[in-house]
Amino acid sequence: MRLSPTAVLKYETCPRQYYFAEGLRIRPVHPAANLVFGRVVHQAIEAWLRGWLNGRVPDVGARFDRDWTAARAAGGIDYAATQSPESLAATGRALVEQFAAAWPGFGLRPALDADGEPLLERQLEIPLESGLTYVGRFDLAVVDAGGALVCLDVKTSSGLIDPDWLAGADPLTGYQLLLDAHAERLGLPPVGRLGLLELVKRKVTPKGKGPEVRPPLMVARRGPNDLAAYTQKVLWVAEDIDRGRFPKRPLMAHNSPCGLCAFRRWCQDGDPDGLVMPDADSPAPAPAAVVPLAPPAPRAAA
Numbered sequence: 001m002r003l004s005p006t007a008v009l010k011y012e013t014c015p016r017q018y019y020f021a022e023g024l025r026i027r028p029v030h031p032a033a034n035l036v037f038g039r040v041v042h043q044a045i046e047a048w049l050r051g052w053l054n055g056r057v058p059d060v061g062a063r064f065d066r067d068w069t070a071a072r073a074a075g076g077i078d079y080a081a082t083q084s085p086e087s088l089a090a091t092g093r094a095l096v097e098q099f100a101a102a103w104p105g106f107g108l109r110p111a112l113d114a115d116g117e118p119l120l121e122r123q124l125e126i127p128l129e130s131g132l133t134y135v136g137r138f139d140l141a142v143v144d145a146g147g148a149l150v151c152l153d154v155k156t157s158s159g160l161i162d163p164d165w166l167a168g169a170d171p172l173t174g175y176q177l178l179l180d181a182h183a184e185r186l187g188l189p190p191v192g193r194l195g196l197l198e199l200v201k202r203k204v205t206p207k208g209k210g211p212e213v214r215p216p217l218m219v220a221r222r223g224p225n226d227l228a229a230y231t232q233k234v235l236w237v238a239e240d241i242d243r244g245r246f247p248k249r250p251l252m253a254h255n256s257p258c259g260l261c262a263f264r265r266w267c268q269d270g271d272p273d274g275l276v277m278p279d280a281d282s283p284a285p286a287p288a289a290v291v292p293l294a295p296p297a298p299r300a301a302a
């Protein structure tokens with residue numbers, strides 16, 4: 001079994017949703033605009049940072065425009081009621097250009113591994129126990145002005161993220177585990193701090209704040225107790241998956257994950273419309289010992 005920080009979060013959010021996505025490999029026909037937008041912004045920033053390190057910075061706005069246009073041409077994107085392709089194009093271009101203007105003032109440099117390669121979108125993995133590999137791809141590892149290694153999570157968010165989130169954010173704990181385990185091989189010191197670089201995707205308007213790149217927020221590295229507690233959590237999630245425990249977790253009305261769930265109609269009414277089901281002739285690589293789940297029974301009409 002291979003588990004990533006995102007997979008663990010997905011399982012914790014709703015085990016049934018995790019199973020639809022990772023066990024059965026069901027996919028929405030139309031990817032959510034937020035996902036596509038975030039990916040294109042990350043690509044533009046990564047390309048710009050590589051150029052910045054080499055002294056040949058690309059036109060980051062043009063790069064975003066090119067990739068966003070290609071993503072739109074590739075197929076239907078599911079936009080929220082408040083979004084449009086044009087509004088996101090303007091927001092994305094403004095964000096990546098702001099990022100390029102702000103970056104030199106942050107006093108950070110992408111960390112280089114022993115081969116001189118920057119640690120951008122780098123995937124690392126570690127064995128956690130027999131049959132279980134923990135694998136993660138972090139956005140960016142940097143060196144700050146004091147020489148400390150900082151693992152930065154780059155997020156495109158709709159509103160400001162609560163800074164307290166950083167103190168306990170599981171994905172960053174996981175990235176620290178991965179980076180520490182590979183530090184010697186990569187020629188790096190252990191992680192010194194964990195950080196968040198937030199790109200707030202407000203609409204471009206003549207008035208108001210508009211898109212905003214926030215200065216990085218940072219906290220100290222996780223201590224041994226936090227690392228042990230997170231590792232235990234990953235092992236428990238792996239055990240639950242291995243035993244085929246995939247209950248629905250709709251939670252309370254005010255914090256239910258169902259409203260944003262791509263499988264909502266399938267889960268609640270047995271309606272597969274809008275979903276791509278895996279080909280029956282080529283079974284999905286389901287986790288070991290997963291109990292096959294029958295399609296949900298249609299809900300009786302009221």
Ligand code: SF4
Pocket residue numbers: 014015016017248249250257258261262263264265267268
């Ligand atoms: S609709 Fe709700 S309970 Fe069902 S899979 Fe989605 S998040 Fe889970």
